Amino acid sequence: MRTNDVILQFTAKIVFFIIFFFSIHIFMAGHYTPGGGFVGGLLTASAIVLLVLAFDLKTVRSVLPINYTYLTAIGLLLALGTAAFPMLLGKPFFTHFFDYYNLPLLGKQSLHTAMLFDGGVYCVVVGVTMTIIQTIGEDE
Amino acid sequence: MAFQVMLNFILALVWMFLSSNFTAAGFLVGFILGVILIIIMRRFFTTRLYLARVWAIIKLTLIFLKELILANIQVLKVVLRPELDMQPAFFAYPTVLTRDWEITLLSSLITLTPGTVVVHVSDDAKVLYVHAIDIGDVDEAIAAIRDSFEKAILEVSKS
Numbered sequence: 001m002r003t004n005d006v007i008l009q010f011t012a013k014i015v016f017f018i019i020f021f022f023s024i025h026i027f028m029a030g031h032y033t034p035g036g037g038f039v040g041g042l043l044t045a046s047a048i049v050l051l052v053l054a055f056d057l058k059t060v061r062s063v064l065p066i067n068y069t070y071l072t073a074i075g076l077l078l079a080l081g082t083a084a085f086p087m088l089l090g091k092p093f094f095t096h097f098f099d100y101y102n103l104p105l106l107g108k109q110s111l112h113t114a115m116l117f118d119g120g121v122y123c124v125v126v127g128v129t130m131t132i133i134q135t136i137g138e139d140e
Numbered sequence: 141m142a143f144q145v146m147l148n149f150i151l152a153l154v155w156m157f158l159s160s161n162f163t164a165a166g167f168l169v170g171f172i173l174g175v176i177l178i179i180i181m182r183r184f185f186t187t188r189l190y191l192a193r194v195w196a197i198i199k200l201t202l203i204f205l206k207e208l209i210l211a212n213i214q215v216l217k218v219v220l221r222p223e224l225d226m227q228p229a230f231f232a233y234p235t236v237l238t239r240d241w242e243i244t245l246l247s248s249l250i251t252l253t254p255g256t257v258v259v260h261v262s263d264d265a266k267v268l269y270v271h272a273i274d275i276g277d278v279d280e281a282i283a284a285i286r287d288s289f290e291k292a293i294l295e296v297s298k299s
Contacts, residue, residue, distance in 0.1 A: 004263045010244040 005054065012054035019047035027122055037118035041125025048126075049133060057137050068130040075123025082116040144190040148174040193296060200292040207253050207288060215254040218274045226274035230259070233268045233282055235290065242293055243268075249289045256281075 020043075027040030051060050086095035098112035148171060155170025156162055175191065182189055218226050233250075237243050243265055247258040250270060260269040275281055 004261045004265055006240055006261050006265055007244050007247050007258075010240045 009054045012050050016047050016051055019043060019050065023047065027118065030118060031112065031114070037121030038125055041122040042129065044122075045126050045129035045133075048130060052133070052137070057134060066130075068127040068134065070127075071123050072127030072131065075120045075125075075127060077120070078123065079117050079120030082113055082120065085113075141187055141190050141193060144178060144185065144187070148178060148190075151177060188298070196292065196295040196298075200289075200296060203288055203292050204249055204252075207249075211253040211255050215273065218255075227276065228271070228273055229275045229278065230269060230271050231275070231278045231281065233270050233285060234266065235268055237290065237293060237297075238265075239297065242297055246289055246293055250285060256285075 023040045023043030026035035026043060027037060028035075030036030030040070048060065048064065051063070083094045086097075087093055096113045096117075098110055098114075100108055100110050103109050151174030152167050152170035155173055156166045159166060159170075161169075178185075179189065179191070235243065235246065237246055243261060247261065247268060250256050250258050250268070255273045257271045258268050259271050261267075262269070270281075270285075272281060
């Protein structure tokens with residue numbers, strides 16, 4: 001006996017996009033304002049969890065066929081690679097570089113290697129959170 | 141509908157290239173000219189003008205705001221009455237809407253106007269079960285919802 005969750009499912013589909021956009025904004029805003037990789041990752045995971053609540057694990061896995069264990073590994077590699085890269089140039093471990101670039105559309109932006117490290121943190125947080133929830137959720 | 145909106149945007153871009161004025165103002169002028177052209181050429185489209193749908197959405201918003209204020213006053217009267225003589229009731233509301241977003245929108249509108257809450261959608265999505273705080277005549281409430289919200293939503297979704 002399946003109940004009709006039309007309101008919850010339709011609303012979740014729309015709200016998912018809003019939460020996802022907000023998580024990207026928080027991730028990008030981490031350098032000058034509150035936010036960063038950890039909060040952004042948690043928000044992205046919460047958007048996916050909302051879909052899991054509205055539908056079910058099988059549906060969400062077919063919609064987003066991501067192996068979250070691999071995502072965690074990719075995040076760790078990204079963070080470690082960003083940290084280890086300056087050693088090839090004879091600088092100490094974890095030296096960050098930044099410079100100002102004139103990007104098309106965005107104007108003058110400072111690109112910083114801390115962003116890559118933050119991206120690694122983001123991937124690890126999303127991967128770990130989703131792995132935990134999937135593992136608990138699949139226990140019958 | 142979607143085709144007409146696309147056409148309007150393309151016309152605006154064409155106007156920008158013709159007048160080599162690549163600013164927001166140039167786009168806006170092109171867009172307004174495109175609207176006028178589409179109204180002139182309305183006989184050639186198989187669907188109705190998308191402006192009618194935009195107007196229907198605006199009307200639905202206004203109807204919702206009006207109902208919100210009126211219903212809030214009603215609930216305030218119920219709350220401030222010294223003796224509790226209200227008649228709470230559940231009733232089934234048979235809906236003619238079929239699409240997911242229509243049912244969601246109608247349920248949200250009914251829930252957001254105080255005094256009525258949608259508690260359940262039946263499995264075949266043909267009946268909404270509504271709880272009302274103070275209701276004298278069920279048929280009257282059903283008719284009120286049908287004449288205000290459902291009619292306005294049908295007006296929006298009409299092709």
